[in-house]
Amino acid sequence: EIVMTQSPVTLSVSPGERATLSCRASQSVSSNLAWYQHKPGQAPRLLIYGASTRATGIPGRFSGSGSGTEFTLTISSLQSEDFAVYYCQQYNNWLPLTFGGGTKVEI
Amino acid sequence: QLQLQESGPGLVKPSETLSLTCTVSGGSISSSSHYWGWIRQPPGQGLEWIGSIYYSGSTYYNPSLKSRVTISVDTSKNQFSLKLSSVTAADTAVYYCARQDYYDSHFDYWGQGTLVTVSS
Numbered sequence: 001e002i003v004m005t006q007s008p009v010t011l012s013v014s015p016g017e018r019a020t021l022s023c024r025a026s027q028s029v030s031s032n033l034a035w036y037q038h039k040p041g042q043a044p045r046l047l048i049y050g051a052s053t054r055a056t057g058i059p060g061r062f063s064g065s066g067s068g069t070e071f072t073l074t075i076s077s078l079q080s081e082d083f084a085v086y087y088c089q090q091y092n093n094w095l096p097l098t099f100g101g102g103t104k105v106e107i
Numbered sequence: 108q109l110q111l112q113e114s115g116p117g118l119v120k121p122s123e124t125l126s127l128t129c130t131v132s133g134g135s136i137s138s139s140s141h142y143w144g145w146i147r148q149p150p151g152q153g154l155e156w157i158g159s160i161y162y163s164g165s166t167y168y169n170p171s172l173k174s175r176v177t178i179s180v181d182t183s184k185n186q187f188s189l190k191l192s193s194v195t196a197a198d199t200a201v202y203y204c205a206r207q208d209y210y211d212s213h214f215d216y217w218g219q220g221t222l223v224t225v226s227s
Contacts, residue, residue: 043220091212094167094212095167095170
């Protein structure tokens with residue numbers, strides 16, 4: 001099983017600031033990585049797939065980078081609606097598909 | 108706009124079988140470009156993939172749950188379903204259904220989720 005480790009667990013940021021979230025895989029997942037945003041009581045929302053491709057309708061302030069075992073999600077200028085929990089997910093190895101533990105972005 | 112909606116009992120007794128259905132609207136479950144998956148989130152924990160199904164009936168299960176999981180599809184109703192047998196308190200979670208890209212395997216549309224509690 002590929003273990004996905006996200007850091008930090010909690011990130012405290014002010015509106016307008018830049019947020020950098022990290023995701024590390026226990027073995028290479030190539031670029032087969034997605035990022036999701038999750039707010040309480042809502043459906044998770046796909047942000048990034050293929051490590052760096054923004055999903056449809058996702059604002060340009062969200063960007064993804066990395067390949068192999070090290071990945072980064074950057075939110076260039078945090079808006080109030082961006083405070084949420086963010087998860088990475090690898091899909092290089094299906095059995096099983098695995099998610100990171102999440103990073104909570106808080107004010 | 109594609110929508111997915113989970114439905115099923117919110118309370119299941121230990122040792123019994125958890126059964127949930129996901130109804131897809133605004134799109135066809137018979138799409139050749141998508142799988143359909145189940146993911147869960149225990150209270151205070153992260154996301155865990157349970158399994159996925161293709162409209163033809165091909166299934167992929169998390170090895171850690173494989174002995175207890177059955178996912179099926181009903182194309183006539185545009186629904187797919189999850190059965191998890193011999194449940195314990197550890198199976199208490201919010202259960203999500205989601206659409207999964209066939210070629211890239213990310214989950215692009217999710218349901219709102221439904222809380223299932225395992226308790227006597």
